[in-house]
Amino acid sequence: MLHATLRLPEPPADTTHRPVAAEGGSTGAAGLPGTGTITANSRHLSRDGAPWFPVMGEYHFSRQDPGQWRTGLERMKQGGITVVSTYVFWNHHEEHQGTFRWTGSRNLRAFVELCAELGLDSVVRIGPWAHGEARNGGFPDWLQALPVNHRSDDPAYLAHVRPFFSQVADQLSGLFHGGGPIVAVQLENELYDQPGHILTLKHMAQELGMAPPLWTATAWGGAQLPAGEVLPLYGGYPEAFWEDAHPGWARGSRKHYFFSHIRDDHSIGADLRPTADSGTAAEMAAPYATCELGGGMPSAYHRRPIIPAADVSALALAKIGSGSVWQGYYMFHGASQGLGELSTLQESQSTGYPNDLPVMSYDFQAPLGEHGQVRESYHRLRAQHLFLAEAGPGLAGMPMTLPDTVPAGLDDAETLRWSVRSDGRAGFIFVNNHQPSTDALGAKEGVQFSVTLADGARLSIPRRPATIAAGAHFVWPFNLPLGHGATLVHTTAQLLTSLPVGPRTCFVFSRTEGVDTEFEVALPADDGGTRQTIQLAVPPGPGPVELPVTDRVSILLIDGDDALRAWKADFAGAPRIILADSLLASAGTLRLDITAPRQEVGIYPPVDNVAAVPGDVEAAVSRLGGGGPLDRFTVEVPAGSLATAGSAELLQEAAGPAPLRTGGVHGRAAAPLDSDYETAALFQLDFTAEQLPETGQNLLRISWTGDAARAFIAGALVSDNYWNGLAWAIDLAPHRDALLRHGLQIRAFPLNPDAPIYVDESIRPGRTTLDIPDVRILHRRHMVLTGR
Incomplete structure (x- = not known):
């Protein structure tokens, strides 16, 4: 038997502390977006005096056509995102010195206003240095070339920051919390040793009229931040393109699959720091908030990881179980780098950075892809976000407690990874038995959790020892109030949400794989004042079942697979669960x-x-x-309405693999140059009008094996891809007329198996390979249901 015991401390004392990085909040008129006072103390955030648990997703407005913003934001909201964060890349707006552009895809104000219209809060990351795999970290070339001390209090540098910040302030005027959706502004990014400069930027932004209730800054890498002036935000990724092309899993990612009091991650951005450790952040002086939990990972030319959906959801759950009170994902919606007037806009070795990123694609394997593709990670995170929407306010005030069995050094694969967040009586058991497959965890047999409450009472869950499946990650509530005097003492099912059903409240749970479902409920006291505890009878077998608890409370139990198809939405005049x-x-x-x-x-x-x-x-x-x-x-x-076959005609054989080059400060494999593509293989793809219907989205999916490839229409670059084993997707809808006239040309290199490039060893070809075995056009279609 695997003994899993934990004693909860006494309930925490008064949580009212000196606000951290808050300006006292602001209150707007009733009905306006972003109303209510927002503050942060050392434990959690509050909104209108009540604990608040934001769920934030990154979406870059200037990297996508504005015609796709609404659907993208709607999908984020439907996926449980409540706050949208976005970078303001300086070089997207002032590529020519003194000439600012805020129209089209660069219309920051329109994007933030759309967030407000859809009921989404927003966080604006104003830089001035952003990173985000952008050229010069977002600095315009003219600024990068100036003989100033960039990212410092050098007056010559600040003289250029001020007009940029002034423009941003004008764009955001009237949109800060109290009259708009902006709840926070992030200053700089990954600046480790200049707290004074971050404070200078804050004062400048305030002088120019920026007035969010919260100011934030990234805190990983031991960042030194101005105490009490900014809310430190953390991150954690399942993989890292910025590591070298060594075999196997990224060295810095394993720690994110444990429950831990450690918030910092010294691996993020380490390739851009002169040392691995440049300071010490005061981790416990502020609530545990995140802004960059990896929603995926892009491919750099030298390192191209694949991110399975469970890697994303297990990491996210581990952070909630470690005490997070603000879940922030980067990226939640993928995008495209786009092209500037003067240059490409991606991070590259030619601009002094260690890595070559694709010129166009910034898909990030995100829950919502570059072209809005809905991925499994989106569904897995949505299930977690339903839970946070239900339990987040209560959870926010609950500290995390680790069992005594946590191994030293986080290196024991045999020990079950779990934690509890609780107020001393009620709370949640978090379990993670998943980490990426290169270091997969096995099933844990004979598991029974023993939790001793603050008053000495003890819970044993489940009633009989169970097996925790390999890869399982979940959260179980205990002593959960169900309303009307009923309390869920314990369960082995995961809470998703609740909704009113006539006079009843129905709580929705999903089964835990391989564990018999239990519900123990304490019922309201009878006339004699006696409180009864019962075990709900759960019918065997799969499928949704409804379990009556009292005449005012019921439970809807669904399977784990159905939990990934579960949506909460208003339909036919009431909130409903839709599978x-x-x-x-x-x-x-x-x-x-x-x-x-x-x-x-x-x-x-x-x-x-x-x-x-x-x-x-x-x-x-x-x-x-x-x-x-x-x-x-x-x-x-009809099946034919969803996909049609295409073909790629080879017009020119490749002269060979791309030239082997290394570059950048770390000497990593360098991407082919523009001139190299003249020697690449050339394929022609032609389309008929029937293959490109005018309604809906037509997504070209290219299954291929090779190295690097670019797609052109009439000589103009529209997409590119570094092969990592996943299909390459191109949205054809914006180019329909040109495609019917010119078709699409692809230039691609075969993969050299000896190149210093990391791809998963299970798919890496043993010989020089270039192959396009399948080309399909996926017709993304929809229909509408109404009800009454």
Whole structure:
């Protein structure tokens, strides 16, 4: 038996401390976006005096066509994101000195206003140095070339920062919390040893009219920050393109799959620091907040990791279980670097950086891809975000406690990784038995958790020892108030959300893989004042079941797979749980994304009248019988409406692999030069009007093996890719007319197996290889359901 014991400390004392990095908050008129006072103390954030648990996702407005902003933001919100963070890349706005551009994709104000319209808060990362894998870290070339001390209090440098900040302030005027959605402004990025400069930037921004309730700065790498002036934010990634091309997992990522009091990560940005450790951040002086939990990872030319979805969700859960009170993801929505008027805009060795990034693609393998692709990581995180929307305010005030069995040095694969966040009586057990497959964890048998509460009472969960499956990561509540006098003493199911169902409150849980589901409930006292504890009977077998608790409380239990298809949305006049592959809810309708010829849709509680409104594809909707708590439908479309085959005609063989070069300060493999592509293989892809229907999105998916490739339309670069084993996606919709006239040309190099480039060893070819075995056009379509 694996003994897992933990004693909770006494409930924490008064949590009212001196505010950290807060300007006292601000209050706006009722009904305006961003109303309510926001403050931060040393434990958590508060909004209108109540604990607040933000869930933040990064989305770069200037790296995507503004016509896609609304859908991107709506999908982020549907995925549980409540705060949208974005960089303001200086070189996107002042490429020519003295000429500022704030229109089109560069329209910061329009983007922030759209966040407000959709009910999303925002954090603006104003730099002036941003990084974000941007050219010069976002500095314009003219600024980079000036003989000034960049990123310092050098008056000559600050003289150029002020007009840029002034422009940003004008863009954001009236949009700060109290009259708009901006809850925080981040100053600089990854600046480790100049707290005075960060304070100078804050004062300058304030003088120019920027007035958020919170100021933030990145704190990893032992950053020295001005005490009490900025809220330190942390990060953690499942992999690291910025490491060398050594085999196996990134060296700095393993620690993120443990529960720990350690917040800092000295590996992030280490390739840009002169030393690995430049200071000591006061980690415990502020709440544990994050802004860069890895939603994925891009490919650099020399290092190209693949990020499975469970790597993202397990890391995120480990941070919540470690005490996070602000979940921030980078990136949550991928993007495209785009092209400047004077140069490309990506990080590269030619601009003095250690790594060559793709010229165009900044997909990041994010939960929402470069072209809005909805990925498994999005579904996994959405399930966590449902939990945070339900439990986050209470969780925010709960400190984390580790069991005595935590191994020294975080190197014991046999010890179960778990923690508890609790107020001394109620709380949550967090378990993570997953880390990336190169160092996978095995199943843990005979597990029973023993939690001693602050009053000495002890809980044993589950009632009998169970096996925790390899890769499992979950959270179980204990002593959870269900309302109307009922308390969930313990369960082995994961809480997702709750919703009103007539006079009842229904709590939605999902099963834990391989563990029998238990619910122990303490019922309200009877007339004699006696409180009864019961075990709810859970029927065997899969599928949704509804369990009555009292006449005012019930539980809906769904499978783990269904939890990844579970959405909470207003439909037919009430909040409901929808089981679907992908959807957007808006104005009482459900937009179903059609991802397969047939999918099943579940609705809880059932709706009497559901109607299908044709979208951009004809779909047949049929109601299924069979009983159960959900109303179930099938949605079917012709298979040919979702994908059509394409082909790539080889016009020119490659002269050989790309030339082997190394460069940058770390001597890493360098990407092919523009001139090298003249010797690359040349493929032609032609399209018919039938292959490119005018409605919906047409996404070209190229399955290939090779090294580096670029795609051109009439000689103009539209996309590029460093092969890492994943398919290459190109959105064809914006280029339809040009594609019908000119087609698409691809120039690609074969992969040299001896090149100092990391790709996963399980897929690395043993010989020089260039192959395009499959080309498909995926027609992303939707239909709409209405109900009453």
